[in-house]
Amino acid sequence: MPDGSNILGRGVYTVPEAARLLKVPSARLRSWVYGNGSEPVLIPELAAEDGQDALSFINLIEVLFLTELRGQGVSLQSIRSMQDTARRVLKTDHPFAVRRFHTDGKAIWMETAEATGDRRLVDLTDGNGAMLQVLERSFRKSVTFDGAEGVANLWRPSADQPRIVLDPQRRFGRPIDNETGVPTEILADALRAEGGNVERVAALWEVPVEAVEQAAEFELRMHKRLAA
Template structure:
């Protein structure tokens, strides 16, 4: 696994952890980033060390958007074509994780649809682009970008039902945390179990609001169910 000097501000997610957060099979996550016997779609940001594979926060966001595309029926071949064009036009190996792709990258979409003839991609970009706008809006509801010229993704809010919970690569190595206190959700959820479900006691012990405890526990229960499934 990459050492600490390589992951400061970048986040680190072993493949099983990333899969749990993304609600995806680990084999699919590994295939999209590392190939796993086929051609990879994305470029891993963190080097594999001692046989241990881990994703960065940027990779996590890329997979999140890739999953949105696949959910709309866009083929992996078309996605690869789109990525190649976007990399050249935007000058980055990770275009799905930069603001510009999601705000003024419509030309990339249109060119890819024309080049591939992918029916689903054509449908997304046809006419006034309403379907494309819906897809992009869905993605941008949960992901924020920094204010630099590069506009790189810097925050993911994984659940609308637990709005306090965020993943921020600059805090706690990108672990899910309560946004206002910085407390990892795993710690609060474990404390709540240890205290027999007494929210008020956990809130007092850890000096956080009761809603931070409740949302952390709900979030951890949700992703644990995903893992079990």
């Protein structure tokens, strides 16, 4: 895994960790980011160390949006075309993780739909673009962008546990309780050690009861995905 100097403020996730958080099969995620015999869709931010690949927080957000697009039936060919246009217009290697793409990028969508003839893209951008607005709004609901550069800087992975966030500036991007900064894994482990006594864990770690409950629920879901 990349060393601390390489990941400071950027977050770091192994492929299995990222796949679990994103609810994407590891093999699919690896092919999107690293190719694995085919042309990759995204550009990895972090160089591999000791033969181990890792994704940055920015890559995580890119895959999150790529998953949304694939869920809407948009082809990888069209996504590559859209990224090429967006990279040129927005002057960034990671347009899916930039606010401007998600707020002012309708022209990029329209240009891609016209160039590729992808029926799903045409449907999304046709007429008043209402379907496109719904897709973008759904994505922006969970992702926050910084004020200066407009780059993604916070992700709430579950609407059911709104306290849980991933922030590349804190704990190397691990899932944490947003208010206190305590990692969800620590709170969930403490709850198991205390025999499920939520109030005791909350007192020991000086966090609200809701922080313990949401952390435990979040980690339980993560472990279920790992087992699957």
